[in-house]
Amino acid sequence: MASVTQPQVTVDEALARKAHVDPTRGEASCAVCAAWELSLSAALENSASEGGRTLPISTVHTVPARRTIFHPKEWSEFVPVICSGWSVSSIALPDGRRQILAFLLPGDVVSTAFLFGPLSGRHVEAVTEVTYRKFKRSDLRALLFENPEIFDSISKIWVEERIQADQLALDLGRRTASERIARQILNLAERLAKRGMMNGQTMEFPLRQRHIADATGLTPVHVSKVLGEFQRARLIEISSRSLTIINEAELRIAADWR
Amino acid sequence: MASVTQPQVTVDEALARKAHVDPTRGEASCAVCAAWELSLSAALENSASEGGRTLPISTVHTVPARRTIFHPKEWSEFVPVICSGWSVSSIALPDGRRQILAFLLPGDVVSTAFLFGPLSGRHVEAVTEVTYRKFKRSDLRALLFENPEIFDSISKIWVEERIQADQLALDLGRRTASERIARQILNLAERLAKRGMMNGQTMEFPLRQRHIADATGLTPVHVSKVLGEFQRARLIEISSRSLTIINEAELRIAADWR
């Protein structure tokens, strides 16, 4: 028996299973999670159905856009996992400067570090309307020890998370503004594609330029200028909260090269 | 029984224990690790002596300054832990730009992510002469499952590591050159102090300005200018590979404030 969950689960199967586990709510949100190979939710759903038990204690919450999901001063026993919508994880300085550490998409756990201790200073905020689950840390940890599959899943996410953090540092420290912005776009496109949230080369794009600025360590004004250049060069097109990659090859060059 | 190892171990005790476990080598290096509360080495030493077993398979290596400890293309089964000396962990772009992710001091594990999978692209390089241990990943993982104390230790280190990564991103994305440099100095001082490697307010400082530049996302030239200012302002003093913090209060202000 393989100890790592392979992405054999189709969205339909996951939907059916979800309906079995929790027939009170009709959202397809966590089916999307379950379809995502690396997701924590996937592992949890699987373990729950296999054992014939219900999911570990978790509560579902829905918040409107711009609402705080996790407060920086919160010293919480809970691990939040995004079910639907876009949100943003960041840390800030007292004077208002802030750095976005990640855009969170459906299926993302805020950070695996939350499993092992509270991560104070982290702010998680909804960009669109968001639904998310809160798992109790102790429940998840117990599950982790019982279930090697889940442990493997978490380990994978852990390594992924570390790689992302490394790349973020490299981007912020050593790349130009255009590179950083191009990379954010490509990165988001890739992650959305994994979730079946790309429509050809176009994606819903609820981010404000302020978000991109805070993620790339730049100013909203400068982000506007670079995005303007990208559009004039016909690399991308942005209109009515959606973004289309017109010339992926050129965009990749802008992202990778000096 | 508390599941978290407290720093009750004195350096002397650790030395004695070390001698018991491995009488063939006289270095005090890992005694320092054992004295450090958060260290992986500490947990390992404890478990080894408690069970009356020997340490898990690990090999000790010594390399001269500037030598590579872990190659970016290496897809290794081993987890390196620094025993003595300074080294540096970084990632680089094909065109030569590089970002230092951490300065590694005695007792530091390169990254907890190494426990769960190879982290390709990471380069670890000795700054001074360095001795380090290589643990086999599978051994460590086995130990992790047997031994909740070790698991707790690793969890703690992981959370620490995540916090460090967050702060690095904030520094690189949102702080000025002076702030970044001042913070690096204070951070190193604090970590050295934990290891008993501070001599009052002065520390051995084997780093080249190129290292500081690559850690802060700046140019060696600019680092030189800022360090010059700090010295002229009598915040610090650097001479013959050692650095003294003269005015800690002011240095903290330079580090925290705009």
Place this chain on the structure above:
DNA sequence: CGGGCAATTGAAATACATCAAGGCGTGTGG
């Protein structure tokens, strides 16, 4: 209809990079 957030654009300021030259210490080979 009004108010406020978001985006765009241009002009001016600035932080940092690049370029270039010189000095200083250190190891090395003649």
Place this chain on the structure above:
DNA sequence: CCACACGCCTTGATGTATTTCAATTGCCCG
């Protein structure tokens, strides 16, 4: 032991990417 080369640091002049400031427009929402 000297000469020399080389890496490292410093310093100044110049260049440039990005910020800051400011004005204008559009737009969503109350």
